[in-house]
Amino acid sequence: MIGETDTELAETGVRGTVSRAELRQVVAATYHQIWWPTTDRTVHAPDAPPHWSPEHAAFLDPTTGELLPTWDEALDLLDDDPEAQPAHILRFGPQLDAQGILVGSPQAARCVRYLTKYLTKSVAECHTPTTAAESDHVDRLAAELRHEPCSPTCTNWLLHGVQPKNAHAGLRPGVCRSRAHKREYLGYGGRRVLVSRKWSGKMLADHCAERRTWVLDVLGDIAGRAEPNRYVWEPVRPGDPDTAPLATRLLRAVAERVRWRAALDQALERAGGKPCPTTI
Template identity: 45%
Template sequence: MHSCCASNSPSRPPRTVTVADPLLLANPLALVTGEMAREVAASQGVCGRPLIRRVLDRDTGTDTQVAIPCGSTRERVCPACAAKARRLRIQQCAEGWHRDTEPERACDHDPDAGDGVDQEDEDDSSSGEAGSRRARSTKRRSDAPDLPRVPVEDRTIGRTYTSPQGREYRPSMFLTLTLPSYGAVRAGAPLDPDTYDYRRAALDAVVFPRLVDRFWQNLRRVAGYRVQYFAAVEPQHRLAPHLHAAIRGTIPRKVIKQVVEATYLQVWWPAFDEPVYVHRKPCWDGHDYCDPDTGELLPTWQEALDQADPDTPAHVARFGAQYDLAGIIAPSKDADRAIRYLTKYLTKSIADAYAPSDDDDLPPDPRYLAHIDRLHDELQFLPCGERCANWLRYGIQPLDAGPGLVAGRCGGKAHDRDHLGLGGRRVLVSRQWSGKTLSEHRADRATVVREALEAAGMLAPEIERMAATVLAKDGKPRFVWTDTRPDATTYVTLVLAAIAEQQCWRAQYQAAKEAADLVDNSSADTGPPP
């Protein structure tokens, strides 16, 4: 136990521990700190910051403390859980990309499975209040080309093609979309920060997911079938978000270009060009926000929309002229490489994607760090939605306003330095991509491991070990889970126990796979039974 805990991750220098007290020799765990346990866990692919829960078995009366993985998707927070989440997304992407049969069902009951694009909204003319429509221009912009609308076949899989040699194949596509330029950049940082359009860059980042939704709507109307996709929103080096998407089936390049050029998003918000309250802040009178000096009520969200110009949107977002499209055939190395590239930055925050890590020898570029700070400062006071507290800065009460709102302190993720405008999901998956929810993909991975262990005659981990759904004889839950706060030594003990258990399962699974290979090879050598 002591030698295991004293090992360190390769990225840091070895740690030296001197034992001077004989009491420490009797209790080696006293030498292990929480930081050391987390380092060992990270090197072994085990969660190093688990949630500790107390589990009472009502049948036996035993009381157990259990370590539950934190489930973080950020490598900086938990490398093991982030890597596990990325592997799950890789599996989800691979299973749906080159399907040759239609999914059995849509999985729109899973919040992680759908992205809401299938709603097919005709226009962003909703006022933000459910069920209401506001009179404003619905004409297509004169600076955007028209798109034809073709009959849509009731299919999600791509067409099958036959080569001159008689080989059948079903190609798909890998698409990358970007946002326009906001100023010249070098190594990710603006050459002239004073002329760089930070406001437009920030607003485009905030509404980027909605712009992507509009792209899929337009593409489905001209592609001739129900396009399905697995997409990841990632930052470019200049910190503008861009989209990588695996698309099932093939669409002509000229059609993709036409849709990119014709796609735009009009944001129908009240005007917010000049702030009204900079050094002052509105007061809450118990029902509404009012001016701190005159006591005059600020216009509500609906009143501000009534005063807005119905022909002029507050912001218009478009894609940049550059895009990339490649045909992909699976199984192939190109398909595997594209999936890895698609999920490359899912474990990193937007700000950390290109910033040097603690393990890099190069110092951070001051110009690039200043670029991150400047974009973050711009996002701090821009509205991220109808309910954003930053509307108070512009003299408008947010939708459903309540007490305690302060401009510059909105709780939306879009304002955080880690997100830099992207407050929604980083992974966007259409509802009929694989026909499975993310939970079902996770269960599939566990089933593969269980079947391999059982085929080799090994004891597989219990599926419902301490599950809350297991009932006792009286019909009530057998296992009762409660929160607990263990001391430092108990916490380290549980982390090390989780490491040991993971190592045991990993060794058993590897042995099971080797045994299966031996069986297959033996069968191949001896031929079929008589």
């Protein structure tokens, strides 16, 4: 089955100086193909799936006793089939509203708050069924997703006569642990934010180090330089009497970030020749 999905370019933050015209061209020309074995029909029933053979370290057909093709072998068959087509094709939707934002502007702060709000919301909060018809629809969708393959390692490939990637004993169709099969996600099991190294080539530690260096340069003598051997860090164990309650620790962390933000704003105002408050 070929699935072709047009999705809107939703709330997305992109760093760089790409022009809007070029961005529109990139979006229009971007698509992604997923080459998977066919899922048009199931070969085995959920109550009679292939069984694991310790002797062969692989899954066997419950009827013929033959070895199921591995994931790599199933993909090789696609390469040899001139009429094979991708299982899914994904493209961006037609709606694109690209806006340039300057660092430090009120619009930048507003957009950061907006993105943070929706990136941290639970997928289940997007829509709550309010009628019996909507609840029935969610039930049917969740039931279909239970036995639908979600990734190369999904146990549901056994129902289609293919061993999942990295197959091992104990796999059972219909009990894949991926979030894509959970009712609260309704098929969505990916990341909302790409990890840093995917789009910048840097790890989070690299960005933190660059940010720290920049902040210390801006603050100058106010920040001082941390002494590496001044503190000894130890993990906090449950029941430690020296540990403050969670609410207290959260309030302290928020207050600390507020002080840091105020000190940084003062330093930036001084660097720009603007008056700044006398207190932090």
